[in-house]
Amino acid sequence: MATELWNTVDDYFSRELVKSDAALEAALDASAKAGLRAISVAPNQGKFLHLLAKIHGARRILEIGTLGGYSAIWLARALPADGAMVSLEANPDYADVARANLAAAGLSGKVSVLTGLAAESLEELIRSKTPPFDFIFIDADKSSYPDYLRLTLQLSRPGTVIVADNVVRSGRLGDPANQEPDIVGIRSFFKMLAATPGADSTAVQTVGAKGWDGFSITIVSAAQTEANG
Ligand code: SAH
Ligand code: DHB
Ligand code: MG
Secondary structure, eight states: OHHHHHHHHHHHHHHHHSOOOHHHHHHHHHHHHTTOOSOSOOHHHHHHHHHHHHHTTOSEEEEEOOTTSHHHHHHHTTSOTTOEEEEEESOHHHHHHHHHHHHHTTOTTTEEEEESOHHHHHHHHHHTTOOOEEEEEEOSOGGGHHHHHHHHHTTEEEEEEEEESOSSTTTGGGOTTOOOHHHHHHHHHHHHHHHOTTEEEEEEEEOSTTOSEEEEEEEEOHHHHHHTO
């Protein structure tokens, strides 16, 4: 009963406030046709991320976990004309689907999809001294969130915003006895956030078309980026 209403309300928000959009619809259709799971963010969540990046004035965006590029389209559309986005995806077939979807959305000039394990791509971005990102969206394998936090802090500047998806997992986070790898990873991600002096964070739960889950949000301060050396 409740979950049915969650979906109805999500549909209502999307219908009322999120303009239907050929490129985004086409990205979801192409992703489904290619056999990708329907685990992209919901339309109203995609727009939420878009608005956060825009409010922040982000010029450089990093995403970890591209899938078919649905959230990447939302985020890249928040960038100014000279903005840039890097999105990391382990599965080369998904990365190809995403590149095609981004091209169809007119965004290939702004978004680079890097294929490979995200931790390795992040190490390479750090090694090559890529300029820091203004907005970072963590959304790949949940068990690696602590690694992604450790590495993305090294790609941050004072003021960088880090958002992580799926930090609640149908409430399983709330069960202290749960030892599933994704929950263990999310728990240690939160422990790291709490223990990082230059990270100021909160988290909110969400319900809707994607079930019961949540986002964390962090702003990185000067203290942290200085600590990176
Ligand atoms: N951000 C997307 C959804 C991402 S789903 C959207 O909302 O539209 C999570 C993605 O992370 C999947 O495509 C999966 O292949 C990818 N992934 C899982 N483990 C990974 C890893 N170690 N490195 C990079 N990508 C990974
Ligand atoms: C899964 C991954 C996601 O990023 C998500 O939003 C929902 C589910 C998954 O791997 O099951
Ligand atoms: Mg997700």
